[in-house]
Amino acid sequence: MSVVSAGPRRAGLLFVTPFMVLFLLLFLTPLGYAAYLSLFQHKLIGGTTFVGLDNYAKAVTDPQFLRGVLRVATFFVIQVPLMLVLALLFALALDSGLMRLARVVRLGIFVPYAVPSVVAALMWGYLYGPDYGPFAQLGRLLHVPVPRFLSETWMLGSLSNVVSWEFVGYNMIILYAALRSVSPELYEAAAVDGAGAWRIAWSIKLPALRPALVLTLLFSVIGSFQLFNEPKLLQPLAPDVIDSGFTANLYAYSLAFTGQQVNYAATVSFLLGLVIVAVSYGFLFASNRRRAV
Amino acid sequence: MSQFSLSRRSFLAAAGAVSLGTALAACGGDGGGSTSAQAVGQSDVDKAMATPTELTFWTWVPDIDQEVALFRKKYPAIKVNVVNAGQGTPQYTKLRTALQAGTGAPDLVQIEYQYIPTFTITDSLLDLQPYGASALKSRFVDWTWGQVTGAGGEIWAMPQDTGPMGLLYRQDIFDQHGIAVPKTWDEFADAAHKLHAADPNVYLTNMAANQAAAWHGLLWQAGAKPYVSSGKSDIAISVSDNIGKKLAAYWGGLAKDGVIGTEPDFTDAWYGALNNGKYATWITAAWGPVFLSGSAKATAGKWRAAPLPQWDSGSQHSGNWGGSTTAVIKTSKNPIAAATFAQFLNTDPETTKLFATKQFLFPSSKALLTDPSFAGDKPDFYGGQPVNQVFAGIGDTIDPSFQWPPFLDQVVTDWTETVGKSLADKTDSVAALDQWQSRITAFAKNQGFTVGGR
Numbered sequence: 021m022s023v024v025s026a027g028p029r030r031a032g033l034l035f036v037t038p039f040m041v042l043f044l045l046l047f048l049t050p051l052g053y054a055a056y057l058s059l060f061q062h063k064l065i066g067g068t069t070f071v072g073l074d075n076y077a078k079a080v081t082d083p084q085f086l087r088g089v090l091r092v093a094t095f096f097v098i099q100v101p102l103m104l105v106l107a108l109l110f111a112l113a114l115d116s117g118l119m120r121l122a123r124v125v126r127l128g129i130f131v132p133y134a135v136p137s138v139v140a141a142l143m144w145g146y147l148y149g150p151d152y153g154p155f156a157q158l159g160r161l162l163h164v165p166v167p168r169f170l171s172e173t174w175m176l177g178s179l180s181n182v183v184s185w186e187f188v189g190y191n192m193i194i195l196y197a198a199l200r201s202v203s204p205e206l207y208e209a210a211a212v213d214g215a216g217a218w219r220i221a222w223s224i225k226l227p228a229l230r231p232a233l234v235l236t237l238l239f240s241v242i243g244s245f246q247l248f249n250e251p252k253l254l255q256p257l258a259p260d261v262i263d264s265g266f267t268a269n270l271y272a273y274s275l276a277f278t279g280q281q282v283n284y285a286a287t288v289s290f291l292l293g294l295v296i297v298a299v300s301y302g303f304l305f306a307s308n309r310r311r312a313v
Numbered sequence: 314m315s316q317f318s319l320s321r322r323s324f325l326a327a328a329g330a331v332s333l334g335t336a337l338a339a340c341g342g343d344g345g346g347s348t349s350a351q352a353v354g355q356s357d358v359d360k361a362m363a364t365p366t367e368l369t370f371w372t373w374v375p376d377i378d379q380e381v382a383l384f385r386k387k388y389p390a391i392k393v394n395v396v397n398a399g400q401g402t403p404q405y406t407k408l409r410t411a412l413q414a415g416t417g418a419p420d421l422v423q424i425e426y427q428y429i430p431t432f433t434i435t436d437s438l439l440d441l442q443p444y445g446a447s448a449l450k451s452r453f454v455d456w457t458w459g460q461v462t463g464a465g466g467e468i469w470a471m472p473q474d475t476g477p478m479g480l481l482y483r484q485d486i487f488d489q490h491g492i493a494v495p496k497t498w499d500e501f502a503d504a505a506h507k508l509h510a511a512d513p514n515v516y517l518t519n520m521a522a523n524q525a526a527a528w529h530g531l532l533w534q535a536g537a538k539p540y541v542s543s544g545k546s547d548i549a550i551s552v553s554d555n556i557g558k559k560l561a562a563y564w565g566g567l568a569k570d571g572v573i574g575t576e577p578d579f580t581d582a583w584y585g586a587l588n589n590g591k592y593a594t595w596i597t598a599a600w601g602p603v604f605l606s607g608s609a610k611a612t613a614g615k616w617r618a619a620p621l622p623q624w625d626s627g628s629q630h631s632g633n634w635g636g637s638t639t640a641v642i643k644t645s646k647n648p649i650a651a652a653t654f655a656q657f658l659n660t661d662p663e664t665t666k667l668f669a670t671k672q673f674l675f676p677s678s679k680a681l682l683t684d685p686s687f688a689g690d691k692p693d694f695y696g697g698q699p700v701n702q703v704f705a706g707i708g709d710t711i712d713p714s715f716q717w718p719p720f721l722d723q724v725v726t727d728w729t730e731t732v733g734k735s736l737a738d739k740t741d742s743v744a745a746l747d748q749w750q751s752r753i754t755a756f757a758k759n760q761g762f763t764v765g766g767r
């Protein structure tokens with residue numbers, strides 16, 4: 021179709037217009053406004069002044085912000101591999117066709133994703149309770165020491181557990197769908213060549229899953245670095261562990277709504293966005309290069 | 314939010330609990346009281362109150378329609394739209410947004426005492442002096458008037474309800490271990506050690522590591538003046554003066570010794586603890602008795618009320634924790650009607666009585682506090698003790714000159730992350746107090762204030 025007349029082209033423009041208008045209004049405009057805000061400073065005494073990039077200079081050396089970013093990075097490194105490996109195992113098991121009650125299991129693993137993360141965090145907050153939480157009670161009954169899930173030592177692990185519980189099913193569905201799209205002929209050919217179930221999983225299924233894995237990884241980068249709901253909801257239960265700068269996103273929120281420092285909050289959010297773009301791009305780049313080799 | 318889903322009474326109490334109690338910072342007085350606006354004449358008032366008008370009122374008091382109906386009976390021309398825009402902080406956030414946007418702000422708002430300065434610093438409240446508010450001073454408990462007035466004599470709001478602090482204690486646990494109701498903080502500390510030694514599962518009290526409001530109430534009781542504003546841009550901050558240090562050493566010491574709890578309050582675990590007798594007392598405020606009877610039903614009949622222990626056995630002092638006011642927003646197009654509503658709502662004998670008996674708000678009205686039908690109430694939950702009377706008496710021992718900072722949210726967060734954390738972690742609370750002082754000071758300077766004190 022090398023020749024496109026003016027008519028269809030105009031029609032095409034018309035088709036994308038609704039999207040472009042919404043994209044402009046709901047995405048680019050707020051983004052631009054946040055960028056604009058981040059160049060000012062507002063004081064209770066003295067009002068608003070233009071400060072150029074001062075907020076950025078302050079943020080890149082702000083220990084609270086850096087600590088928040090470091091913490092979500094740690095969270096990412098610990099939680100995401102665990103979650104994706106679990107999701108992968110479940111997807112492979114379901115796809116193997118050897119599992120009984122596959123439909124029920126699939127639904128069971130996916131259901132937590134349908135639970136709003138607010139409810140999930142509140143529920144886990146109760147389960148983690150040091151006095152009346154079921155784990156603690158069970159531990160007391162059996163005289164087995166139970167870790168203090170909401171203490172400084174355990175908090176990141178406890179949060180990882182909540183997030184994994186929520187998202188294993190979601191990632192599993194993505195991987196499972198990708199597996200279903202693999203042509204059965206490949207399996208038959210492999211079987212004819214004498215490959216067993218493990219060999220098929222390793223040599224056919226895993227390579228076929230690569231694009232889906234990259235996708236889930238990208239989602240996880242974004243989700244991890246923006247960690248907010250779960251720590252925010254556990255904060256009332258462990259105010260001495262989860263402070264206002266526990267994660268980078270929580271820090272931006274506290275700046276805006278506790279300190280009334282909207283401009284600096286915009287700066288921090290913008291920088292966090294840049295970190296996420298950089299990490300995501302890094303992963304995409306690495307995976308593309310490996311494929312090219 | 315499970316901790317807020319109890320009864321509607323607890324709703325109010327939690328309001329007081331979640332945020333701090335408050336007062337009126339003396340800001341905006343730089344020009345002296347020179348420009349006290351011209352008083353509005355009675356004929357103007359009559360005219361305004363007969364003109365069909367709509368007012369919008371943001372409040373989280375449940376069923377306030379009953380009180381509004383009484384107002385409408387008297388002034389049928391004025392329609393009041395009640396909006397629940399959230400309780401405490403969420404409402405303030407919306408209000409600040411509306412004020413900044415210049416549109417969408419209500420005519421009237423419920424504001425807790427301690428948050429008044431955060432709205433006078435932005436010049437958002439209407440001075441009620443020209444609308445006859447000055448004449449109402451004698452109707453209210455003395456300390457509340459100090460909280461709602463500015464340095465130049467401005468009247469920023471009408472007191473609605475209060476939270477004078479006192480001690481609720483388990484008579485049965487005290488009897489069992491031979492503990493007398495502590496009259497001083499020294500006796501309280503001794504009792505804490507004694508009780509925990511006698512029964513390692515029981516603590517005398519819980520000093521919640523997230524409850525900056527209680528800490529401020531105790532500072533207030535101890536005679537501290539942690540925040541003193543003079544002029545709009547000058548503030549003296551001395552949260553870590555000798556009084557603050559005395560408090561930090563005391564509570565930090567008890568926490569370190571492990572004889573009190575420090576768990577966050579208004580959580581499931583905390584409710585469980587109150588029901589199961591883990592804590593023998595609750596240091597709380599006048600809204601506490603009704604709240605407790607709704608959330609610790611298992612312990613009915615076992616509790617009693619007493620004034621707070623004292624630092625100096627020779628005198629009685631307390632502080633306030635919780636309670637609210639009604640303020641008029643400066644941008645209101647109908648200031649006369651709004652000011653009249655705010656005054657009626659909080660001084661009319663019928664509305665104030667409804668607040669006290671239907672919504673269980675602890676009154677700010679002097680007349681009601683001595684009214685036998687209120688003060689004489691003897692709830693079974695407290696073994697027939699007239700608890701309202703106990704707290705009504707405490708109201709007279711609160712210093713009216715305590716002030717709040719115009720950036721309270723930051724102060725509260727910083728407290729939790731320094732002093733509160735030190736209590737929970739059993740680390741040096743006095744050192745944490747210095748961190749609190751320096752964090753607030755840095756914030757205030759960053760916001761353009763001239764900071765003195767300490």
